[in-house]
């Protein structure tokens with residue numbers, strides 16, 4: 001009886017799959033048409049813009065709003081994320097540079113945001129991601145900007161001071177770290193643990209409790225740490241799932257981050273401004289003159305207009321000793337009339353103000 005039932009269900013699934021296949025192909029043909037229409041309506045010398053982050057955010061939100069289960073909203077949106085990624089690749093395969101090597105959380109963030117149908121290029125340092133985008137060698141770059149346990153990624157903030165870049169998206173990733181060993185590791189003779197400095201810091205309490213006397217060696221990335229461990233009998237690495245799988249390492253201990261909600265926020269950087277979606281964030285850099293009350297003056301217009309600040313970070317300005325710049329994120333788009341007025345007010349008081357970009361709030 002149950003054999004019969006199973007058979008019938010499989011016939012039904014096969015027929016549904018055929019329909020899904022047809023529908024996805026229809027959708028892909030629409031994307032090809034979009035490319036044709038966009039290309040046909042160009043003025044001379046103008047380049048077509050195929051990737052539209054504001055439209056993608058709207059598509060994903062619509063999917064989540066209409067989803068009635070049994071699949072969860074995030075799961076359903078993830079599937080549509082991949083369909084869109086493949087459709088866009090028919091128009092134009094996006095090239096994306098990320099902080100590498102392969103297997104980093106930044107690569108996972110890039111895939112979460114753009115889907116898998118992109119050409120992704122690992123870079124050795126954050127600054128190189130910025131330079132690759134500035135040189136036009138890739139369409140977008142992905143860099144980490146802040147971690148919920150360890151705070152700002154200062155290399156990224158400093159790179160914004162040196163390059164003219166537009167932020168066109170954000171994505172958040174839950175970060176789970178594992179203690180990883182290779183086949184030849186003698187697990188009771190570990191004398192060295194490799195990881196990125198940020199990850200060592202995110203697991204500090206766990207390391208103090210379990211490996212108090214073991215040397216902690218900071219390397220350029222978690223993936224690099226995983227790579228090193230492969231042939232060493234006395235070392236371990238702290239890294240995530242992607243690196244563990246890529247380098248075939250064993251998890252000696254799982255989820256060793258000190259805070260269970262440990263998350264990192266990543267930014268997509270490019271050269272394309274993103275129009276408003278109605279649910280956006282804006283990032284700016286402001287430098288104020290070094291006088292009492294400067295920060296207060298800067299914050300008052302936000303407060304008076306009820307604008308929600310989501311982050312404020314201070315960095316040395318690099319143009320004078322003990323002078324600072326403020327990195328500020330807030331809710332809204334720089335083209336909204338209210339935000340426009342606030343930015344005008346601030347620029348009257350500021351030494352310099354630069355809008356780094358307005359972009360849709362992370363959907364996934």
Ligand SMILES: C=C(O[C@@H]1C=C(C(=O)O)C=C[C@H]1O)C(=O)O
Pocket residue numbers: 030031034050051052053055056059083084085087088091
């Ligand atoms: C189809 C378009 O181009 C791209 C593909 C999209 C999709 O597959 O839904 C959405 C936005 C763009 O990145 C479009 O502009 O609508």
